[in-house]
Amino acid sequence: xxxxxxxxxxxxxxxxxxxxxxxxxxxxxxxxxxxxxxxxxxxxxxxxxxxxxxxxxxxxxxxxxxxxxxxxxxxxxxxxxxxxxxxxxxxxxxxxxxxxxxxxxxxxxxxxxxxxxxxxxxxxxxxxxxxxxxxxxxxxxxxxxxxxxxxxxxxxxxxxxxxxxxxxxxxxxxxxxxxxxxxxxxxxxxxxxxxx
Amino acid sequence: xxxxxxxxxxxxxxxxxxxxxxxxxxxxxxxxxxxxxxxxxxxxxxxxxxxxxxxxxxxxxxxxxxxxxxxxxxxxxxxxxxxxxxxxxxxxxxxxxxxxxxxxxxxxxxxxxxxxxxxxxxxxxxxxxxxxxxxxxxxxxxxxxxxxxxxxxxxxxxxxxxxxxxxxxxxxxxxxxxxxxxxxxxxxxxxxxxxx
Numbered sequence: 001x002x003x004x005x006x007x008x009x010x011x012x013x014x015x016x017x018x019x020x021x022x023x024x025x026x027x028x029x030x031x032x033x034x035x036x037x038x039x040x041x042x043x044x045x046x047x048x049x050x051x052x053x054x055x056x057x058x059x060x061x062x063x064x065x066x067x068x069x070x071x072x073x074x075x076x077x078x079x080x081x082x083x084x085x086x087x088x089x090x091x092x093x094x095x096x097x098x099x100x101x102x103x104x105x106x107x108x109x110x111x112x113x114x115x116x117x118x119x120x121x122x123x124x125x126x127x128x129x130x131x132x133x134x135x136x137x138x139x140x141x142x143x144x145x146x147x148x149x150x151x152x153x154x155x156x157x158x159x160x161x162x163x164x165x166x167x168x169x170x171x172x173x174x175x176x177x178x179x180x181x182x183x184x185x186x187x188x189x190x191x192x193x194x195x196x
Numbered sequence: 197x198x199x200x201x202x203x204x205x206x207x208x209x210x211x212x213x214x215x216x217x218x219x220x221x222x223x224x225x226x227x228x229x230x231x232x233x234x235x236x237x238x239x240x241x242x243x244x245x246x247x248x249x250x251x252x253x254x255x256x257x258x259x260x261x262x263x264x265x266x267x268x269x270x271x272x273x274x275x276x277x278x279x280x281x282x283x284x285x286x287x288x289x290x291x292x293x294x295x296x297x298x299x300x301x302x303x304x305x306x307x308x309x310x311x312x313x314x315x316x317x318x319x320x321x322x323x324x325x326x327x328x329x330x331x332x333x334x335x336x337x338x339x340x341x342x343x344x345x346x347x348x349x350x351x352x353x354x355x356x357x358x359x360x361x362x363x364x365x366x367x368x369x370x371x372x373x374x375x376x377x378x379x380x381x382x383x384x385x386x387x388x389x390x391x392x
Contacts, residue, residue, distance in 0.1 A: 121385070164383040177383055184380035187360040187373055189317070 003191045005092035007114055008032075008099045008182060011107035012122035013152035015134045017168045021122060022101045024175050029182065033091050035100040038070075040080035054084065072102065072109035083110065097182065104155050111161065118185050120178065121162040125169050127153060199387045201288035203310055204228075204295045204378060207303035208318035209348035211330045213364045217318060218297045220371050225378065229287050231296040234266075237275035250280065268298065268305035279306065293378065300351050307357065314381050316374065317358040321365045323349060 010018050026034055038054040040061045049055045056064070061080045065073055073082030083100060091098045102110065107119060124130035130152055134145045159165055164181050168174045185191070206214050222228055234250040236257045245251045252260070257276045261269055269278030279296060287294045298306065303315060320326035326348055330341045355361055360377050364370045381387070 120383075159385055162385050164380065165385050165388070166383055177379060180376035180379035181383060183373060183376035184360065187316075187362055187377060189355055189358050189361050192361070 003095055003186070004116075005095050006097040006182065006185050006191070007088055007092055007110075007117040008097060008185075009107050009110055009117050009119045010099060010101045010122060010178075011104055011119065011162070012168075013124065013130065013155045014103070014148050015130060015137065015152075016122045016124050017133075017171070017174070018101050018122050020171060021166075021168065021174055021178060022099055024171065025178050025182070026099065028175070028179065029097075031097065032182070033096050033098045035083060035088055035098050038064075038080075038082050038084055071113050072106040074103075074106060085113075088114070097186070104158055108158070108161070118164070118181065119162040120164045120166055120181060121159050122174070123156070123159070123165055123167050124152070125167055199291055199382070200312075201291050202293040202378065202381050202387070203231075203284055203288055203306075203313040204293060204381075205303050205306055205313050205315045206295060206297045206318060206374075207300055207315065207358070208364075209320065209326065209351045210299070210344050211326060211333065211348075212318045212320050213329075213367070213370070214297050214318050216367065217362075217364065217370055217374060218295055220367065221374050221378070222295065224371070224375065225293075227293070228378070229292050229294045231279060231284055231294050233277055234260075234280055235275055235277045267309050268302040270299075270302060281309075284310070293382070300354055304354070304357070314360070314377065315358040316360045316362055316377060317355050318370070319352070319355070319361055319363050320348070321363055 010022055012018055022034070026032055036050065036054060038056050038061065040056060040058040043049065043053070043055050047053065058080065061082070064070065064084070065082070069085050070082040071085050071088060073080060083102065083106070088098050088100070100110070110117060111119060124133070127149060131145065131149055134140060134148055140148065166174050166177045166181075206218055208214055218230070222230055232246065232250060234252050234257065236252060236254045239245065239249070239251050243249065254276065257278070260266060260280070261278070265281050266278040267281050267284060269276060279298065279302070284294050284296070296306070306313060307315060320329070323345060327341065327345055330336060330344055336344065362370050362373045362377075
């Protein structure tokens with residue numbers, strides 16, 4: 001009795017703790033594959049091609065867009081970013097589960113091309129708490145924080161397009177929920193190919 | 197942000213360990229409500245009305261059938277058994293999660309009346325293992341064991357009507373899967389009533 005792999009899409013507002021949650025679940029679930037993004041920007045010191053990102057030059061990246069080789073792509077601050085299709089599709093075909101961290105617009109694009117994915121919205125406990133976190137992080141100006149909060153407030157409108165919502169109240173509790181979602185989805189009858 | 201309760205239907209072949217799993221998850225998840233069945237048979241020594249069963253006399257039971265007050269009912273060895281609707285519906289309306297252990301025919305009936313339920317099929321590791329367990333239990337004759345095995349083999353055909361399948365390889369692993377299914381379903385976006 002074989003099962004196809006799961007594409008677990010982790011999305012939500014900026015600053016909500018998506019990255020920390022992904023790192024945490026990857027540590028605990030050893031057979032989960034991390035989907036590596038591609039970018040046209042240059043590697044920063046210490047970044048490795050095929051580990052942190054696939055670093056593809058802009059013409060190569062644009063040719064791949066032309067050939068519809070991305071599950072989603074976007075331009076951010078003038079650089080191209082995207083999720084290559086093949087690595088996700090091949091892993092899933094082999095029965096491996098793939099985790100992918102992406103912003104909300106990216107998740108919408110992926111949903112159009114990969115309906116069978118499991119879409120998890122990571123939500124802050126409240127907008128007040130999100131404000132506190134962004135301020136505490138100290139990486140953004142007040143204006144930038146306000147911009148992010150407005151965006152987060154709008155982004156909450158998209159929750160209804162997701163399968164699951166996980167409030168990132170505290171890491172342990174959110175991680176348990178995320179692991180439960182993966183384990184439950186692994187038991188879904190519709191994922192099994194053969195007769196029982 | 198309120199959520200409606202979940203009706204968790206635990207079903208599967210006879211002898212597969214449904215009862216043990218239900219007892220185990222009820223011990224660990226304190227806010228899970230056990231759905232008490234009703235029967236027209238007399239209480240056995242030690243059995244308490246409203247704890248083990250609702251003991252209703254046959255005319256009362258039949259009147260309730262007439263009034264469509266059961267999620268499912270069946271005659272077993274001449275006695276009536278059934279799942280009263282109201283306790284499940286009221287608990288779920290209040291946002292409480294209800295667990296219900298039932299045979300496969302009962303689960304089919306419930307699915308017709310309660311589409312929103314979460315249907316979990318507990319499967320034996322294999323028919324060979326099921327045979328071993330039934331023999332070990334020592335409660336049944338060889339003929340009865342063969343009858344149960346034939347039935348279990350037929351019952352596996354119904355798995356496709358369920359949401360989840362949990363192989364009861366060992367209690368710990370099956371219990372973790374069952375808890376994960378409940379925890380994941382609690383995070384389902386479609387269960388939340390209000391806007392986020």
